[in-house]
Amino acid sequence: MRVELTVNGAIHGVDVEPRTTLLDALRDNLGLTGAHAGCEHGVCGACTVLCDGAAVRSCLMFAVQADGIAITTIEGVTPGPGELSILQDAFCETHGMQCGYCTPAMILAAHALLTNNPAPSRGDIVDAISGNICRCTGYAQIVDAIALAAERIRGVNRPPEAGA
Ligand code: FES
Ligand code: FES
Numbered sequence: 001m002r003v004e005l006t007v008n009g010a011i012h013g014v015d016v017e018p019r020t021t022l023l024d025a026l027r028d029n030l031g032l033t034g035a036h037a038g039c040e041h042g043v044c045g046a047c048t049v050l051c052d053g054a055a056v057r058s059c060l061m062f063a064v065q066a067d068g069i070a071i072t073t074i075e076g077v078t079p080g081p082g083e084l085s086i087l088q089d090a091f092c093e094t095h096g097m098q099c100g101y102c103t104p105a106m107i108l109a110a111h112a113l114l115t116n117n118p119a120p121s122r123g124d125i126v127d128a129i130s131g132n133i134c135r136c137t138g139y140a141q142i143v144d145a146i147a148l149a150a151e152r153i154r155g156v157n158r159p160p161e162a163g164a
Contacts, residue, residue, distance in 0.1 A: 001016055001018055002014070003063055003066070003067045004067055005025065005067070006071060007026065007072075007073060007076070008071070008072060008073060008076030012030055014029040014030065015029075016064065018062065020062065020063045020064075021040075021063065022063050022065070022066045023037060023047045023058035023061075025063035025066075032073045034073050034104040035047050035048070035073055035074070036101055036102075036104065040059045041059065042059060042060045045057060045102070045105050045109070046101060046102055046132070046133075047059040047105065048104075048108050048109055049071055049108060050072035050073075050111065051066065051070070052070050053070075053115060055108055055112040055131075072108070072111075073104075073108075074108060077107065077111060085107075086149050086152050086153055087107050087145070087146070087149040088107060089149075090145040090149035090152065091103060091106075091107060091142070094141045094144040094145040094148055095138070095141045096142045096144065096145030098138050099135070099136050102134040102136075105132050106134070109131070109132055110128065110129065110145075110149065112128070113125065113146070118150060118153060119154065122143055125143050125147060126143060129146070
């Protein structure tokens with residue numbers, strides 16, 4: 001079947017079988033390997049991408065269901081080639097990654113959170129990543145990273161002080 005996938009702002013026509021998951025289409029057809037295959041049955045969250053801004057497990061969605069939806073993968077959140085987003089930079093700074101397998105999904109889940117809630121509590125952050133498993137168990141540093149990024153994004157968005 002031919003589907004049109006809108007990924008990171010670009011439209012791609014891809015030929016898939018009806019049973020092809022969105023995860024496999026992203027990785028195998030489009031070469032976007034930042035979405036990771038972990039359990040492939042909806043438990044670990046490693047395959048998380050954003051669909052119209054919401055964090056979704058791409059292993060549980062068929063590629064044909066994604067036709068017409070704006071998909072964002074980790075490859076789409078960088079400001080430019082070789083640059084890191086504020087969230088990615090915060091993960092580096094707080095050591096919010098160890099092996100890195102869960103990291104793209106954690107960052108996308110955080111991205112969805114901060115888009116809707118720029119000033120999350122630690123509880124809000126824990127809730128937002130509660131569907132994502134980190135096998136290295138670095139949860140405390142991941143929460144620190146998201147809190148740091150939230151603070152920095154609020155700072156960037158703050159209007160300049162009068163006279164500054
Ligand atoms: S690979 Fe999709 S939830 Fe684990
Ligand atoms: S950093 Fe290794 S799985 Fe999370």
